[in-house]
Amino acid sequence: MLKIQVKDAEQNSTDNLKVLQTDKKKTVYQTRNLNLWYGEQQALKDINLDIIENDVTAIIGPSGCGKSTYIKTLNRMVELVPIVRTTGEIIYRERNILDKNYQVEELRTKVGMVFQKPNPFPKSIYDNIAYGPRIHGIKNKKILDEIVENSLRGAAIWDDVKDRLHQNAYGLSGGQQQRICIARCLAIEPDVILMDEPTSALDPISTLKVEELVQELKQNYSIIIVTHNMQQAARISDKTAFFLNGEVIEFDDTNKLFSTPSDRRTEDYISGRFG
Amino acid sequence: MVSFKQQDSQSVQQLIEQAKGKGSKKLMEKIMPKILFLTALVSVLTTIGIVFTLIFETFEFFTRVNIIDYLIGREWLPFAGDSPAYGVLPLIAGTLKVTLIAAVVAVPLGIAAAIYLSEYASDKIRRTIKPILEVLAGVPTIVYGFFALTFVTPIIQTVIPSVKIFNAISPGIVIGIMILPMIASLSEDAMSSVPNSIREGALALGSTKLEVTLKVILPAAISGILSSIVLAVSRAIGETMIVSLAGGSTPKFDMNITDSIQTMTAYIVQVSSGDAGYGTTIYYSIYAVGFTLFIFTLLMNLLAHFISKRFKEEY
Numbered sequence: 001m002l003k004i005q006v007k008d009a010e011q012n013s014t015d016n017l018k019v020l021q022t023d024k025k026k027t028v029y030q031t032r033n034l035n036l037w038y039g040e041q042q043a044l045k046d047i048n049l050d051i052i053e054n055d056v057t058a059i060i061g062p063s064g065c066g067k068s069t070y071i072k073t074l075n076r077m078v079e080l081v082p083i084v085r086t087t088g089e090i091i092y093r094e095r096n097i098l099d100k101n102y103q104v105e106e107l108r109t110k111v112g113m114v115f116q117k118p119n120p121f122p123k124s125i126y127d128n129i130a131y132g133p134r135i136h137g138i139k140n141k142k143i144l145d146e147i148v149e150n151s152l153r154g155a156a157i158w159d160d161v162k163d164r165l166h167q168n169a170y171g172l173s174g175g176q177q178q179r180i181c182i183a184r185c186l187a188i189e190p191d192v193i194l195m196d197e198p199t200s201a202l203d204p205i206s207t208l209k210v211e212e213l214v215q216e217l218k219q220n221y222s223i224i225i226v227t228h229n230m231q232q233a234a235r236i237s238d239k240t241a242f243f244l245n246g247e248v249i250e251f252d253d254t255n256k257l258f259s260t261p262s263d264r265r266t267e268d269y270i271s272g273r274f275g
Numbered sequence: 276m277v278s279f280k281q282q283d284s285q286s287v288q289q290l291i292e293q294a295k296g297k298g299s300k301k302l303m304e305k306i307m308p309k310i311l312f313l314t315a316l317v318s319v320l321t322t323i324g325i326v327f328t329l330i331f332e333t334f335e336f337f338t339r340v341n342i343i344d345y346l347i348g349r350e351w352l353p354f355a356g357d358s359p360a361y362g363v364l365p366l367i368a369g370t371l372k373v374t375l376i377a378a379v380v381a382v383p384l385g386i387a388a389a390i391y392l393s394e395y396a397s398d399k400i401r402r403t404i405k406p407i408l409e410v411l412a413g414v415p416t417i418v419y420g421f422f423a424l425t426f427v428t429p430i431i432q433t434v435i436p437s438v439k440i441f442n443a444i445s446p447g448i449v450i451g452i453m454i455l456p457m458i459a460s461l462s463e464d465a466m467s468s469v470p471n472s473i474r475e476g477a478l479a480l481g482s483t484k485l486e487v488t489l490k491v492i493l494p495a496a497i498s499g500i501l502s503s504i505v506l507a508v509s510r511a512i513g514e515t516m517i518v519s520l521a522g523g524s525t526p527k528f529d530m531n532i533t534d535s536i537q538t539m540t541a542y543i544v545q546v547s548s549g550d551a552g553y554g555t556t557i558y559y560s561i562y563a564v565g566f567t568l569f570i571f572t573l574l575m576n577l578l579a580h581f582i583s584k585r586f587k588e589e590y
Contacts, residue, residue, distance in 0.1 A: 106481070
């Protein structure tokens, strides 16, 4: 019943085909002429980006380039800032999410998010994972148990926590907490997972685990990850967008972007000349 | 260009060296903690002094009145001439009636106000309403007492004509109004101190604002909310002027709230402002009642302390 289990078997067979099929794959998000202002200050300028299904799309760029703002626009979390204003369109699965008639709760049920700092709820591990399914109306204890276990397995944290599901999530280490947050996100089986610098608060070993996890999750989810770590982008993503001063400077296959960038500014950034 | 190491003038390090030894910095560093300790000691000693006075005088009272009669007696008739009765239960009943009514009024309203202020109100509204709430907490209780007697009681009497001029409802409601800002303000503090990242986490899962508030923020702030309630209730127990003015002076051990009552505090006021001679049993009885009251509020404060430790959420 759950995506997480089913996909393992299919993995090998689809891997080889994947490269060939890239062109035919569906787009999840089409961003069209997106502009965004915080008050008077323009944070995003005429963004055009297509995010492809089951890809890991990395967004890199120096601090303040708008990469976090962009990813938060994709689930409209950016609206928590009251003075924000947008023009343009973001088409998600054929519908413009910036349309005010689009129910933001519905969007966020389809598009999960993992934050910079682990932010588990001050509840037990079990209740953290079960929170999403519960608010969306799943009450059956058996089904919840199953969702919790599968989500925790999916986030590669089951073995660490299976004996203390009813302890507070804040007793875990930072890396474990972040994987709990990923599991919490998986529990409602979203379509897309947005990750906003998910490893910036973690130590190298936890970072490695999260990166491995991203590789596994891409089988079932489209992942968009903001990172200020270029090596990370190069390691885990299929496509990379380079943002600078609110604009997309370059968007290409990760291999291409890091080996033969077509824009001088991209080259300067990835070779460490600024940022 | 300004350099920190100019050749012809002294370096900062040299200036620091010269300044050393001058002044009383070292002495102050040593003396200040001792002065601060002494000031802290004053308040502690005062408290201990008060408690000991209470204990000694209460002890004297119990050499005259059997402690068991005091604790389980259902009649409080200290002025009954030859056969006075000193059963404290009627006074406790009066206190509990008023406190319960106050809690029923203040807890739901206070928490609702806190939810609004913390989760829904804009910064501007919050900055306007919170100081007003805190002004409400600064109104002298004698004013509340008059408010209860001359404003609230007549209103209640028009709705329920059987209510007497002195009753438990009116002071109960007004004490509720008095402690409401305390609950609202402290609960708001508890809820606002839940980090925004947790709200964002819940919103990002597709929760509505109400779901975030009720299922994440409220449970996360529960220790602060519960201890604000306990502290407010303990203030209601100790409240004196409102019940003295509007509650009456008829200690009765029953469940009636429309009739005149007497609380522990109101009894102490009655005796203190009357002419009970020094050394009489009535004189000592106010210490016993005061000590009983002290036990109540102490228990409430310990409970608040326990709650905030037991339910403490880390985030």
